[in-house]
Amino acid sequence: MTAVDLRAPQRRNAPTISYRYDEYDAAFVRERVAEFRDQVRRRLSGALTEEEFRPFRLMNGLYLQLHAYMLRVAIPYGTLTARQMRRLADIADRWDKGYGHFTTRQNLQYNWPKLVDTPDILEALADVEMHAIQTSGNCIRNVTADHFAGVAPDEIEDPRPTAEFLRQWSSLHPEFSFLPRKFKIAVTGAAHDRAAIMVHDIGLRIVKSDSGDIGYQVVVGGGLGRSPFIGKVVRDFVPREDLLAFLEAIMRVYNRFGRRDNKYKARVKILVHEKGIDEIRAAVDAEFAAMDRSVFSHDPAEFERIAGFFAPPPYDALPATSASLRAAKLDTPAFANFVDVNVGAHKIPGYAIVTVSLKPIGGVPGDATSEQMRVLADASERFGFGELRVSHEQNIILPHVKQDDLFALWRMLDAAGLATANAGLVSDIISCPGLDYCSLATARSIPIAQAISKRFSDMSRQRRIGKLGVKISGCINACGHHHVGAIGILGLEKKGQESYQITLGGDPTFSASIGEILGPGVTADQVPDVIEHLVDFYLAEREEGEAFIDTWRRLGHARFKDLWRREGEDGADI
């Protein structure tokens, strides 16, 4: 590895605010592409059977789905450069069908690649320092992070250097390439959890000790899927120098005791649940104490080298507020709504964080056309140091926009259909691809999201309702995070028909909770009515400043269930 920051001389005009491959990284990714090209060749020639080939294609992010293959591209901690976004657009045009789908793991999926083209796609990704390695399989997956990393005012430290550190540690780690099941890690450095760390196999929260040292609160055993669990704190403070050794100890305990006889019992959350956190903590502590930690000793120079790639861009010194922004808001109500809903406070005076919603009313959550990707790349270069983020909520973030530039940015986004002012509102729905694409799905999820979005198409009504997380999964695997939706919707099959189970009270933040089932499943047509009814009840009952989840917690689930039962008896269509 080299300690040279390759970006330094070209930072202002050709910014690359993300980790840059060194020679080792570049050679490794190129070798993997060549290896997969040969594996595809051997598969097509018949030298490899599908059974033999399947693990290879999965290790490279290639699935076989309902209508075609699907390629999942890793976007480490959700950070993209403009150049990378343009390449994703080019791939969509050349080898797919002109669009991509941003996922809840901050990745991008192509829904229509041909097997024969996949090596060329991976080659094109490697050109811009991207790949699809470890986006599938029983390994440590793409490490995710707070999408406001490095710019949030409530942040102790940018979590991305830690995430990149862990990516390098976990990539092709020989002990962890064949784990009992997939393994997901998320990192946040902020006071408010935007990375859902409590529902990851390992969640890391960057904290500061009383003496001012930076370390990590380590949470283990969270997860969604068919058996949802909130993670438990295994240690309150792990100093940075011990992080890799401590995580190694957790992984060894999981590798040793995790079940391999039943894939549905193989996640670390099941191990933590069955053994209890105290027994797991004791096992981890014992492993940590016994292991040779010298091989995992922290290299501060290497960490600083990595952190250097995430250094703040060259911000201008600006007033805290913008007069031109105030004037534009007064002149253009639609822009004012966009600013009020989609623009967040930035830690640097005069700058703002912009959430670009990929949830137009009636649209497909998380989808972006290649043209929209190019507009986003252009916008990031024109207004934001060429950097973009993908949120686990399936939106795009422009993290460094001058308040003075917001109006021009909004006009640019609006012209591309990217200015929907609904970030965090009821139509900003997380949705997995569901049965429209996914071979595992038991029901469609996208049309449900579209129907709810259309039902609440009145944006002023959405703003009155306020923050409300609706999350939809098309099967029990819960890629749409329905368990942690304030309103969660799970698509199932019931007597040969699609049926939707509603849950209430889920929360993906530090105050995490798993949603509780409202009642019997309903049909697709009934879902918008049910959601509207619940929302109306909330609006009638809420107290000053309460979000939906607050009202649900104050009133209790039984009140919502009672509502359900009473309306059912009255013959209402729910």
Next chain:
Amino acid sequence: MAVFKHPQILVASNLTDGEVLFLGPSGWERDHRRARVAQAADEAAALEALGKRDISANRVVDVYLADVELGRDGAPTPLHYRERMRVKGPSVRLDLGKQAADGGAP
């Protein structure tokens, strides 16, 4: 062997591009309406045997039998909504999948 309740067709994915295919009278078809229909368990077993042959020949993957109903013209339509989705394409993108190429399957 599963109890034979409905007529069946053999569904697969094309190895090279993953497109959904249906075993027809003289090879794999892209249109399910041209699929060969098994009317009895032994006919379904024969379809499966042909499928296994073509898996071995590296032409198709993910081969399975799907229950169908027959229209007045004898053309099969899958009974389950999952396979109904597969013969068309995404219900949210009518411009994609088979429904786009042939103007929409029934």
